[in-house]
């Protein structure tokens with residue numbers, strides 16, 4: 001079975017925040033739309049796996065782990081093992097800043113993680129440090145380890161910021177080509193950042209899409225991933241995440257989020273329609289009762305540009 005929302009959109013993807021804390025301080029971070037204050041509640045490994053199993057029984061086929069920084073979870077290998085053993089789950093991936101990945105990459109692969117996205121807004125060490133507070137070398141080691149471990153395809157998430165890193169796309173293309181990764185260009189979204197920050201640093205990705213279209217030998221649309229475009233250049237692939245003023249993006253959304261404190265979040269952009277599953281679970285709700293909460297949350301899904 002697959003859950004379909006009121007706009008005909010299937011629910012296929014779950015994006016689970018495993019924790020709020022992060023070891024970096026990225027100035028642009030949307031924190032997956034979670035509120036700033038920490039509720040102090042975090043799902044256990046067992047709870048993450050149970051919620052995911054219920055979701056897969058309802059038709060979810062792909063799970064992405066996020067945060068905060070998911071690799072800060074001491075039980076990350078247990079979580080990945082538990083999730084990868086869910087029958088019916090076709091794709092298990094993680095988005096990470098990569099700085100803690102090097103010693104874990106092979107183990108994560110062994111435990112069943114299929115692939116990773118590594119956030120890397122630049123390969124200029126000074127700019128990296130200013131944007132994230134971290135050391136570029138640590139992230140680069142993480143990229144190398146992910147490639148070596150076969151967490152394939154490795155995607156490099158490059159969030160574009162006007163007059164900060166927007167001139168570095170060619171350098172990032174070369175880097176992705178050299179390491180054998182896909183470059184993913186991401187548009188800044190106005191979530192958990194100030195309107196002033198957004199106005200100053202937001203840049204439309206149209207000019208990159210035009211350049212990529214000219215150079216591509218093939219262009220794909222990922223229908224069940226917000227109709228994102230993937231540009232196949234002769235020796236490297238580039239995916240573009242272009243949500244702003246793009247009705248197509250929301251109309252092809254197939255995603256639900258789970259916050260680190262166990263709430264189903266139907267839309268990154270909204271904080272007024274969350275559905276708590278962790279509290280009922282801790283109070284003894286059955287799988288059937290929890291599945292009904294998923295069905296209810298799915299009914300709350302609405303393309304943001306129509307909200």
Ligand code: SAM
Pocket residue numbers: 022028029030031032066067068069070095096097098117118119157158159186187188189190191193
């Ligand atoms: N710490 C992990 C990481 O760095 O990948 C997971 C959390 S981070 C919030 C997940 C992804 O969100 C990253 O790829 C990052 O580039 C993206 N991101 C963060 N803030 C964003 C924003 N304001 N707009 C769009 N994407 C953003």
